[in-house]
Amino acid sequence: MKQLGRLLPLSALLLLLAGCGEVNLSALDPQGPVAEMQLSLIKLSLYIMIIVIVVVFVIFAIALIRFREKPGDTHIPKQVEGSKTLEIIWTTIPVILLLILAIPNVMDTFTLANVEADENSITVNVTAHQFWWEFEYPDHDIVAGQDMYIPTNTKILVNLEASDVMHSFWVPALAGKQDNVPGITNEMWLEASHPGVYKGKCTELCGEGHWLMDFRVISVERDVFDKWATNMIGPEQEPASQLAETGREVFQASCIGCHAVGGVGGNPASGGPDLTNFGEREVIAGFLEFNEENLEKWLRYPAETKPGNKMPPFNHLNEDDMKALIEYMKGLKVLD
Amino acid sequence: MSNSQALTKSALWDWLTTVDHKKIGIMYLVAGAFFFALGGLEAMLIRIQLMFPESNFVSAQAFNELITMHGTTMIFLAAMPLLFGLMNFIVPLQIGARDVAFPFLNSLGFWLFLSGGILLNLSWFFGGAPDAGWTAYVPLSSAEYASTGLDYYVLGLQISGAGTLIGGINFLVTIITMRAPGMTMMKMPLFTWSSFVASALILFAFPALTVGLFLLMFERLFGANYFIVEAGGNVVIWQHLFWIFGHPEVYILVLPAFGIFSEVLSTFSKKRLFGYSAMVFATLIIGFLGFMVWAHHMFTVGMGPVANAIFAVATMAIAVPTGIKIFNWLLTIWGGRIKFTTANLFALGFIPSFVLGGVTGVMLATSAANYQFHDTYFVVAHFHYVIIGGVVFGLFAGTFYWWPKIFGYMLNETLGKWFFWLFLFGFHLTFFVQHFLGLMGMPRRVASYLDGQGLNDLNFISTIGAFFMAVAFILLLVNIFVSRNDKAVADPWDGRTLEWATPTPVPEYNFAQTPVARELDALWYEKMQGNKKMPVAEPLGDIHMPNGSILPVIMSIGLFIASFGFIYHTYWISVVGLGITLGCMVVRSVKEDHGYHIPVEEIQQDKEVG
Numbered sequence: 038m039k040q041l042g043r044l045l046p047l048s049a050l051l052l053l054l055a056g057c058g059e060v061n062l063s064a065l066d067p068q069g070p071v072a073e074m075q076l077s078l079i080k081l082s083l084y085i086m087i088i089v090i091v092v093v094f095v096i097f098a099i100a101l102i103r104f105r106e107k108p109g110d111t112h113i114p115k116q117v118e119g120s121k122t123l124e125i126i127w128t129t130i131p132v133i134l135l136l137i138l139a140i141p142n143v144m145d146t147f148t149l150a151n152v153e154a155d156e157n158s159i160t161v162n163v164t165a166h167q168f169w170w171e172f173e174y175p176d177h178d179i180v181a182g183q184d185m186y187i188p189t190n191t192k193i194l195v196n197l198e199a200s201d202v203m204h205s206f207w208v209p210a211l212a213g214k215q216d217n218v219p220g221i222t223n224e225m226w227l228e229a230s231h232p233g234v235y236k237g238k239c240t241e242l243c244g245e246g247h248w249l250m251d252f253r254v255i256s257v258e259r260d261v262f263d264k265w266a267t268n269m270i271g272p273e274q275e276p277a278s279q280l281a282e283t284g285r286e287v288f289q290a291s292c293i294g295c296h297a298v299g300g301v302g303g304n305p306a307s308g309g310p311d312l313t314n315f316g317e318r319e320v321i322a323g324f325l326e327f328n329e330e331n332l333e334k335w336l337r338y339p340a341e342t343k344p345g346n347k348m349p350p351f352n353h354l355n356e357d358d359m360k361a362l363i364e365y366m367k368g369l370k371v372l373d
Numbered sequence: 374m375s376n377s378q379a380l381t382k383s384a385l386w387d388w389l390t391t392v393d394h395k396k397i398g399i400m401y402l403v404a405g406a407f408f409f410a411l412g413g414l415e416a417m418l419i420r421i422q423l424m425f426p427e428s429n430f431v432s433a434q435a436f437n438e439l440i441t442m443h444g445t446t447m448i449f450l451a452a453m454p455l456l457f458g459l460m461n462f463i464v465p466l467q468i469g470a471r472d473v474a475f476p477f478l479n480s481l482g483f484w485l486f487l488s489g490g491i492l493l494n495l496s497w498f499f500g501g502a503p504d505a506g507w508t509a510y511v512p513l514s515s516a517e518y519a520s521t522g523l524d525y526y527v528l529g530l531q532i533s534g535a536g537t538l539i540g541g542i543n544f545l546v547t548i549i550t551m552r553a554p555g556m557t558m559m560k561m562p563l564f565t566w567s568s569f570v571a572s573a574l575i576l577f578a579f580p581a582l583t584v585g586l587f588l589l590m591f592e593r594l595f596g597a598n599y600f601i602v603e604a605g606g607n608v609v610i611w612q613h614l615f616w617i618f619g620h621p622e623v624y625i626l627v628l629p630a631f632g633i634f635s636e637v638l639s640t641f642s643k644k645r646l647f648g649y650s651a652m653v654f655a656t657l658i659i660g661f662l663g664f665m666v667w668a669h670h671m672f673t674v675g676m677g678p679v680a681n682a683i684f685a686v687a688t689m690a691i692a693v694p695t696g697i698k699i700f701n702w703l704l705t706i707w708g709g710r711i712k713f714t715t716a717n718l719f720a721l722g723f724i725p726s727f728v729l730g731g732v733t734g735v736m737l738a739t740s741a742a743n744y745q746f747h748d749t750y751f752v753v754a755h756f757h758y759v760i761i762g763g764v765v766f767g768l769f770a771g772t773f774y775w776w777p778k779i780f781g782y783m784l785n786e787t788l789g790k791w792f793f794w795l796f797l798f799g800f801h802l803t804f805f806v807q808h809f810l811g812l813m814g815m816p817r818r819v820a821s822y823l824d825g826q827g828l829n830d831l832n833f834i835s836t837i838g839a840f841f842m843a844v845a846f847i848l849l850l851v852n853i854f855v856s857r858n859d860k861a862v863a864d865p866w867d868g869r870t871l872e873w874a875t876p877t878p879v880p881e882y883n884f885a886q887t888p889v890a891r892e893l894d895a896l897w898y899e900k901m902q903g904n905k906k907m908p909v910a911e912p913l914g915d916i917h918m919p920n921g922s923i924l925p926v927i928m929s930i931g932l933f934i935a936s937f938g939f940i941y942h943t944y945w946i947s948v949v950g951l952g953i954t955l956g957c958m959v960v961r962s963v964k965e966d967h968g969y970h971i972p973v974e975e976i977q978q979d980k981e982v983g
Contacts, residue, residue, distance in 0.1 A: 058813030059827040064745045065812050078742040079812075086732035093699060093728050100707045101721070104642070113901075114709045119648035119701075127700040128693060135689045138739060143682045145741035150678035197675075202513040203608065205673060205748060209814045213744020216674050218609060219512060220602030223675035236826075240748040240816035242506045243513060245433040248819035324823055344433050 062236040064209040069228045071212035074145055081141065085134050149213075152224040158192040161185060165197070165204035165217035165239065168246030168346055169310050169323060179269040180297070182310020184318060185254045188262040189232050197223040205241035208254050214240050229256035234319065245345030251323040261372065268371035269313055271299030277368055284365025287358045291351060298369060309348060315369040322346070332363050390921035392476035395879055397483050398462030399779065404487050405454035411494070412446035413846060415439050420803070420839040423832050426824040436820035437504040438522065442494075444507030445526065448622065449533055450490040452764050456629045457486075457540055459771045460568045462779050464544065466872035466879065467562045469553025469888045469895075474546040476919040477961070482540035484929035489533025492936055496525035506818060508619070509589070511600040511611045516593045521940055527590045528936040532929075534579055534586070541575030544568055553871070554910045556890035559653065562870045563639075563646060566653055567632030570660040571625045577664065578621035585614035594939055609674055616667035624663040627759065628656060630767025631698060634720045637770045638702055640866050641717035642709025645894055648701040655694035655701075662691045672743045681740040688738035695731055699724065714866070715789030719770035722797050723762060730758025733808065748818075751811030757804045769796070769849075777861030781878045785859070788852040792845050799841025806831040806838075869897035874907045876979075882916045885976050913977065915970040922966075928957045 060066055067073040154160070162173040163185070172185045187193050197206050199217035207214035212227035229235065239250035257265065276282045288298070296312045297303025303311060318327055322343050325331040336359065339348040354362065388396060419439050422430045431439065465473055473479050496502045503526035505514035514523050548569045552561070561569075589611065591597040598604035600611055639646045646652060668676060668684040676684075702724060711717070733755040737746050746752060769792075776784050810831050815822060822828050864873040874896045875883055886909035892898035899907055935950025937943075 058809075059825075062814040062826055063812065064814065072745070075742050075745045078739055079736065079745065082736040082739050082742060086735060089696075089732055090728060093703070094725060096700075096703045096707070097721075097724055100703060101711065104706060104709050104711050106710045106712050110710060112710065114642070114644045116645045117647060117704075117708065118645070119651060120704075123700070123704065124648060124651050124697065127696060131693050131696045135692060135735070138735070139686050139689055142685055142739045142741055146682050146685065147678045149741055149744070150681075202518055203510055207748075207816065209745065209812075213742070214673050214747060215744070218675060220606075220608065221675055236814065238814065238816050242437070242510070242818040244518065245437065245820075247437075248433065248816075248821050251823075 059236075061210050061233055064213075066210060068210040068233060068235060069212065069230050071149065071227050072210055074148070075213050078142060078145055082138050085138055088134070089131075149225070152194050152226050154194060155192055158194055158226075159188065160194045160196065161187070162196045162198065163206055163217065165199045165206065165243075165250075167201050167244050168239070168250040168343065170206075170237075170250075170252040171310065174266065177266045177270070179266060179300075180303075180311050181269060181314065182312065183252050183323060184314065185237070185252065186262060186265050187229060187254060187256050188259045189229055189256045191228065191259070193227050195225050195227060197225070202243050203241045204239045204243050204250070206237065207240045208235050208237040210235045211254060216241055227254075229254070232256050232258060246343050249322070249324045249343050251320070253319060265314075265371055271301065271313065273299030273301075273313065273369070274373075276365055278364065280361050281365040281368050283358075284361035284363070287354065287362040288365055291354070291362075295348075307347070312366070312369055314371045316367045317370050317372060329363050329367075332366065333359055336362070386923075387921070389926050390480075390923045392472075392480045392919050392921050393881060394461050394465050394473045394476065394479060395779075395881075395883075397479050398458045398460075400483055401454045401458030401461055401486075402779070404483075404490070405451050405458055408446050408450035408490060409452075409455065410846070412443050412451050413843065415443040415446065417839060417843055419443060420836040422821065424836040425833070426822050426826075426829050428821055431820075433820035434501070434504065437506075437818070438497075438502040440818055441503045441506050441509075441522075441526075442497075445493065445503070445530070446490075447760070448507065448626070449530060449537075450486075450493070452626050452760070452768070453537060454486055454490075455768050456571075456626065456764075457482075457537075459633070459768075459775060460544060460629060461540075463775060463872055464565050464568050465547065465551070466778075466875055466883060467565045467870050468548065468551060468556055469871050469884060469890060470547065470551040471883050471887075471916065472919065473543050474550055475543050477922055477925065478539050478543050480922065481925035481928060482536040482543065484925045485536030485539065485932070486533045487536075488929040488933040489529045489531070489536065492532065492933055493525050493529030496522045496529075499525075508612075508615055510615075511589070511592075511608045512602075514589065515600060516596075523589075524593060524940040527586050527593065528939060531583065531586045531590070532932050532936065534582055537575060538579045538583075541572040541579070544572040545576065548572070552890075553887055554889050556895070559650065560890055560893045560895070562632075562894070563635035563649070563652060563656075564629065564632035564870075567628040567630075567635075567656055570656050571628045574621045574625045574628070574660055574663060578618045578625065581614050582618035585611060585618070588614070590939075594942070609671075612671055612674060613667070616670045617664075620667040620670065621660075621663045623756075623759065624659055627763045627767075628660065630723075630764045630771075631656065633767045633771040633774070634702060634723055635705075636870065637716050637720040637774050638705050639894075640774070640869055641712045641714055641720070642706045643712075643867075644705055644709040645869075645897075646701070647704035647707075648697075649893060651697055652701050655697045658694040659691060659698075662687065662694070666691065669738055669740075669743070672740045673747045685738050685740035685743075689735055692731065692735050692738075699728060699731075714773065715784070715786055715793055716770045716773035716866075718790065718793045719766045719773065722793065723766040723770070726758060726762030726766065726797070726800070729805075730755060730762045733758065746811060748816055749811030750807040750815045750817055753817045754804045754807035754811065757807075761800055761804070769793075774866070775872070777865045778872055778875075778877055778879065781861055782857055783859045783861045783865060785852050785856045788848055788855070792848040792852065795841050795848065796845035799838045799843075799845060802838025802841060803835050804838070806834050810835070864896075867900075869894035871895055871907070880976075880979050882918060882971055882976070885916075885980055886913055887911050913973055915973050916976065917968055917970055919968045920966055922961075924957045924961055928954045931955075931957065 067076045160175055164171040172181045197215055197217045199219045204217040205214045215223045215225045233256050235254040237252040237254055276285050293302035295304050295308040298313050321327055321331050321335050335342050337352040422428055500521045503522035505519055588599045592599055598606045600606045600608050635646050666688045669688045672681050737743055773784055815828050861877055863877045888907035889910045931950045931953030935947040938946030
């Protein structure tokens with residue numbers, strides 16, 4: 038019985054592996070070749086390990102049942118020194134099991150490190166900041182903040198850098214992580230098999246805002262990506278309404294020193310994310326649901342909303358200016 | 374002054390100045406238990422914060438301080454001293470020695486550890502605890518990004534680390550030079566063997582930490598540039614130094630625990646350890662390979678596929694000697710007469726628990742897959758399976774096993790079994806689900822998690838498990854209190870090794886006459902030969918003992934004071950503090966101290982009473 042009880046978690050484990058967690062966030066539900074390769078390696082290692090677990094648990098359970106002290110039993114068990122045969126067996130078999138795992142692992146490790154460009158591939162330089170992400174596309178001469186657009190079924194070569202402390206770039210559904218290390222450029226590649234929005238996270242403790250340092254990888258068809266890339270270069274579209282026009286003036290007075298729009302403004306040294314396509318984000322500041330209320334909260338009280346971030350508060354804006362600014366920011370789109 | 378006051382004062386003085394390995398062992402155990410409770414409290418606050426999504430139970434800053442202090446406390450101030458406590462008390466008894474090789478250094482090691490531990494924890498009250506994780510990766514731990522908390526971390530660990538290094542050297546020399554006649558290396562009990570290997574690991578691993586901490590200290594206090602990229606520094610060097618220490622540290626903790634399991638399983642199965650020499654060599658190989666694998670903590674830092682592949686294969690190799698150990702333990706209980714005491718329950722519970730932690734270790738060693746596991750809750754689950762399932766289970770097994778010898782009374786078995794089952798259940802409930810949390814996209818060290826990501830249920834379950842563990846620990850404390858009148862006999866478990874040949878309470882000089890060890894499991898061998906007593910190597914005579922000294926306490930206080938000077942950049946205070954310590958070293962060097970002799974009449978008297 039005890040033995041069955043111990044095996045329960047294992048069967049639960051297998052069920053869970055069949056698919057679990059939120060789609061587009063879970064490493065157990067891969068959406069691209071890199072994450073698929075990693076999941077199959079995880080499964081291989083798990084199956085080998087289950088063999089080990091079962092063998093140990095069975096011997097263990099039998100020993101506990103057969104050799105427990107019975108009432109009144111006072112015999113002295115035979116003092117066995119050991120067994121050469123057994124030692125050889127339980128040295129050799131694990132070595133073989135490990136080889137079965139080690140060989141594909143070494144092959145995969147080299148495959149994943151192969152960041153050679155092919156005719157379609159696109160390079161993205163990812164710079165991590167406390168606590169947001171910057172995506173530079175050197176071939177297209179554009180910079181985007183927070184949302185990393187990529188064409189579907191295309192090898193994306195990712196160069197990772199950091200501007201302050203260490204961070205780590207992880208999109209579980211697409212690829213395992215590599216670290217953003219100050220002073221060092223790390224390379225990796227990933228690919229999305231379908232259009233979709235994949236959640237990314239920082240996985241290296243980087244300060245107070247670490248847990249909110251999320252980003253999105255947005256995979257779109259090639260033609261959509263090309264449109265996106267063309268429009269990101271700027272110039273920005275004219276605001277659609279008088280209110281938005283006023284908002285633009287507020288933006289140019291208050292925000293443009295740190296945040297670029299359509300290639301104008303921003304500050305590479307200490308600025309914040311590019312906002313050219315801000316109106317197309319799913320979330321504000323990496324985590325807040327995109328609506329006017331949250332945007333106002335973020336603009337007025339950034340420190341309280343996302344502790345540790347560097348954006349100054351804009352609580353001094355009056356109601357009208359704030360409304361206009363929000364209207365303008367909602368209209369910052371490149372894919373319409 | 375009344376008589377009782379005089380008595381308390383002299384008792385306090387006795388504990389402050391003692392160089393008796395048994396008293397030092399007890400002080401390690403008490404201090405370690407205190408820090409264990411503190412680290413456990415921090416763990417509970419962490420789990421309460423993570424019970425629900427987007428919770429505001431503690432702030433993100435406070436959370437980062439809690440995880441940093443939980444990890445640092447549990448490794449350096451709880452697990453290590455608790456093991457040191459058992460090693461201190463038991464190893465000299467197991468090898469038939471009267472004390473350790475350097476009793477004065479032994480005391481110094483303890484007081485350095487304690488002053489470093491207190492210093493580190495004082496950071497809570499002076500501007501906030503360190504908040505860069507127990508690994509303190511630069512640049513997050515550098516002067517630019519972290520406040521004085523990290524200075525407390527650097528100096529606290531430096532001081533307590535010196536204590537550990539001293540302790541390690543002391544055990545090495547003790548085990549090499551002070552074994553009783555007849556006890557060759559290959560007749561030493563496994564706990565002594567594993568303490569020996571762990572001490573050798575301390576000798577080679579701690580200097581790497583010392584160097585790393587010195588670099589960080591000089592950077593933070595005096596503006597050095599080792600890790601500052603703009604000035605040509607390199608941040609990855611810190612990680613290498615930290616893990617060249619940090620990985621062997623895992624084995625420094627778990628090898629003595631393996632030793633405890635070997636003793637307990639063998640005693641309560643009434644069988645000698647299966648494959649003794651294989652166990653010894655497996656221990657040595659694990660210790661050696663432990664130094665070859667540090668970079669598996671750094672697969673994602675950009676070392677390239679060649680280094681990653683090499684470190685992956687080297688890490689997998691450790692599974693082989695570890696597997697040898699597991700199977701030898703299984704074969705030790707196989708064919709035995711297994712008694713389910715609390716000590717043995719922990720040893721038996723260790724086998725499946727640790728196997729689960731071991732197999733996830735091999736999974737993590739798979740470098741290409743590690744890119745998914747790394748720095749997620751999968752890793753958190755893995756190392757808690759190893760540290761709790763291995764080290765903490767070992768500590769609890771050792772506690773229940775040696776408690777009668779150390780404290781002179783038996784812990785209650787009924788309460789003990791409740792404690793075991795609650796702890797085992799709570800432990801698996803807390804950490805098993807965390808494997809999935811990691812793969813479902815939960816990074817480690819997150820102060821909270823957003824709602825609607827599918828992470829809520831498992832986090833809730835995990836916190837419930839933590840409460841079970843907390844209740845279990847309280848039961849242990851209750852047990853320690855209510856059992857205190859249940860006097861223990863000298864050999865309550867029908868023991869096999871020499872510590873059970875001493876009377877309880879163990880006299881200051883351990884053995885009136887140095888015993889002769891004729892076989893492995895020396896005491897068991899004599900019992901099987903029908904001998905009531907161990908054969909002895911010498912006639913009854915005066916026993917030479919070392920004098921106590923207050924200097925270790927003062928030296929530790931000196932370094933403690935000096936640290937405050939460094940932290941607050943008031944260097945005259947540092948000079949005073951270092952002056953105190955150096956002055957004590959001079960006094961110690963020039964003062965003649967030949968110890969004293971316990972007269973043979975007194976020993977004779979003890980014997981008759983015993």
